[in-house]
Amino acid sequence: MGFDDITEAALVQPALTTVSVAAKEIGRKAGELLYSRIQGNDEPPKRIILPPALVIRESCGFRREESAISGH
Incomplete structure (x- = not known):
């Protein structure tokens, strides 16, 4: 399980499940507040809530059938 949904999370094996945050939106909001x-x-x-998103990939879930049989 990772955080920030960096590009590498999708490239490793198994692909890493991660929490994606709206980094650009967070930066934009912070800039607006600072400018104001x-x-x-x-x-x-004030509190600004930008909801995260769970990006489910191969690192979470049920084992594949062949892995369960071989014990890996």
Whole structure:
């Protein structure tokens, strides 16, 4: 199980199940909040929730039948 859904997660064997976060959206929101603060906006802090997504790949789930038989 990984986090950030980096490209390499899909390239390894077995492909790694990971949690994907909206990194670009997080950066964009942070930039907007910073710019607003620099412009003098004194709003109280607020919580922004960007939901993650579970990317299920080969590293999670049932064993393949041939693996179960061979014991690997």
